[in-house]
Amino acid sequence: MAATPAYHHGDLRRAILCAALKVIRSDGVAAISLRDLARRAEVSHAAPAHHFRDKAGLLTAIATEGYELLATTLESSPTDATHQLREMGVRYVEFALGHPAHFEVMFQPQLLHGEDPELAAAKERAARALRSGIEDLPAGRRPDARRAGLAAWSLAHGFATLQLSGSLPALDDDPAETFRAILADRPTTYLP
Template identity: 65%
Template sequence: MAPPAPARRPYHHGDLRRAILTAALDVVAADGPGAISLRDLARRAGVSHAAPAHHFKDRAGLLTAIAAEGYSLLADALAEVPAGTPDSLRELGVQYVRFALAHPAHFEVMHRPELLHRDDLEFVAARSLAWHRLRRGVESRAAAGRGPDLEQAVLAAWSLAHGYATLRLSGNIPGEGDPAEAFRALARLTFGEPGD
């Protein structure tokens, strides 16, 4: 009599959502968000082509999850800057640049609203938190009477940090030197010293 066949164990991937997100970030980093395919990501993760849809529904859902994660990471980075200090505005910009350089795939997807479900609750909450933390540095400077109209100041600060990070990531600014120090110099040139 032959021994019984071993029982088949059900397939269990572990954290499929994380595996798909990680694979998608690799694709974005290598080829941009336009190269994302749920079917290809399922193949990379070794699961059925329908499996990613259980977590993301569609391509835009996956990209929205990447953007939400990016905004959450950005909010965490911005939270490291103490609010209300004389140099908080500049240091928030430094953290923004550091985040962009450390997470270029997230950064790219976060700023492509045409690819996202912009009404997704997780995305809206994460983006709002990051925006609030960026805005607080501008508010503290404006409250001290050292800045222009608050909304314009927020836009100016965001534009400077975002523009510098984008130019650095695209290779339009040579990658030599410390990006944080380079950004601090730009911020001083643009906004003056913290006590000005």
């Protein structure tokens, strides 16, 4: 695997974000240091602060990007209301497995600048996409939206978290297919 090229008068913000995502994937959020990221990008130790202010600012940018990616992923679910919620769950799992560093940061609010307007907007966009899976169910099959949304999110999030931590037994070669099969077994009355 080729090393990530060092920053040389290009997009420093993107270079720092990419380096941070790589560190999080390999060593976890606790290993993030703006000084280390500056060293990796071959810039002064103060340069990352121009874009992120502090470590929480960097992590907030990663979480914001993650929520935007998640929203885009969920919005690409099929429009067939009968299968939309199920496929949104599968897409949620695929997102988590495809973007593990983002996923790790997104759900640690104590590490973020929670008042950040871009973060709030990205979270709302993702939440709106998640809610649409419940709201688009046919009227006769639409359960209490809040409870159903919480149940569906918990199932997808829990599965993704367990898969990422290596805690699940390998049932299939494709974890998303495993999750799809679990949903086909209808483990909860909240899922169509």
